[in-house]
Amino acid sequence: MISCSSPILPKTWNNSNQLMLSLIAPPENLSPEYFSSLLNQYGPVQQVKILNKSLMDFKVFVEMGNSEAAKLAKQFLDQLSSNFVKCSYYHEDKLISSESSKNYSFDSLGDSTISPQKYQHQTSLIERDLKKDNQQPTCMKTLSINQKPTKSPQQLQSTKTLCISGIKGKQLDAKKLYNIFSNFGNIDKILLIKIKNFAFVKYLKNDNAMFVFQNCQKLEFFDSMISISFTSEDSIDKLIGLDTLYQESDYYIGSEESDRFNCNNKMILLPPSQILHISNLKKVSSNAETMWDVFSEFGVVQAVKVLNTQFKFMCLVKMETLKQALEVIALMHDQEIDERNVQISFTKTKI
Structure with a gap:
């Protein structure tokens, strides 16, 4: 299911033939070819480039052959009903969305595809060199937009919410993760996304999340070897309700009854031990x-x-x-x- 915002745009921006897709927790096998085949039924797809890959920040640049094709492709995405993908027009170095106040800087991962049709239109985002003989691209370079970059989960510091990557094991559910990580502070909630092998753990205090970040990297349990990074405070809220991503047992909410620490007493946190x-x-x-x-x-x-x-x-x-x-x-x-x-x-x- 897909959901897109539809802000009020200047008429000239609606004529853009470029789209930006933002995906939340996408499947691992997504490729430029997938998006090209999905959207070429609405018109020629000149190029697709995956700009960023992370659990909560998977962005795809799509350049349709003309503005009408881009309009039809966006209408198709808007009509689907989910929070997995958001689609916005992209025009002259500006990402047009309901959150247009946010700025982005993208790094190329070298994951791209271009239509075999010759298409010489140049943008400030992509530089292309085409072979003269068969008109196939010999190189593609993604240029940074001259704007403030969005922080990745690894760059975010000292939030209450952690992303625990590498979670595996059929026996695991959110309650079992709670049993482990509640040793390091009282927890607000945990959401386990098994299909992506990660979980979000949100503590009530920043200090507890920092303690886990510093003391629990590379822990092994069941089939897991975990790595830990900070992520935004609303990471769990963004995924709540997407029942195709998780089961009821994958979501756990802490309470005073299950808290290990009395909020009135000083917490003595201890690292994991045998x-x-x-x-x-x-x-x-x-x-x-x-x-x-x-x-x-x-x-x-x-x-x-x-x-x-x-x-x-x-x-x-x-x-x-x-x-x-x-x-x-x-x-x-x-x-x-x-x-x-x-x-x-x-x-x-x-x-």
Whole structure:
């Protein structure tokens, strides 16, 4: 499904034969040829160039053979109903859209196609050299627009929202990701997009997101090896409602009941570790034998230490690898052991 804004434009801008498409979370196999074949039913497509590829900023420049073809192609895109693609006219170095106050600078990724028909019209965006013999392009260069560049997710700093890339594993859902990343601060919401192998995690505070960015790069759990970048605060909101992208279990909203940290107390954040702190146990469960039996199902248990007091029953469990420890938290935090929902967190205490 596609949705496009239709701002009031000067009449001369409506005569543009150039379009700019902005896609949200597109499939990985999109190519210039795909867009060319999609739009050539409305007129000749002179060239298509993918200008930028990222999870939330996938932009495609399309040059139709004439303004009427561009108008028909845009009407086709406008009539579809989704938030995946937004289409705008492009005219004389200006992107015409409802958000025209935003400025862009595009870098070529060398992913382009040009119609075999000779088309000598020059624009300030593309420079082309055509072979004299077969009229095929020998080079194409994308020029920067003299405007302020849009920041990529990697450039955005110190927002509350993180993009966790490389998420894989059939067992994973948003709640399991919450079990891991709630160790580093109270979370507002999590959205997992399995078809693109990434998730957005939004914390309540910037400092918590920064801690994860600094301490959780290249973590491995299940089939994942993650990389983490900052992204815009509204990244999750942009995708909510696009039910073809995610299932109900892929969206998790935090609450005071599930928060690990009391907002009135100072948070002590600890990086991921092989040693796990198991609390809220029953007295009958807080022994080395039970802990060994329960957690051996998720990997190799190297050591167990019982920390019982008169009224609280806790244990430390050391897994063989950090990967195993992360999977234990994902699968067992807030799960029942002897009819008691146990709490599992990282600790700096040694066994």
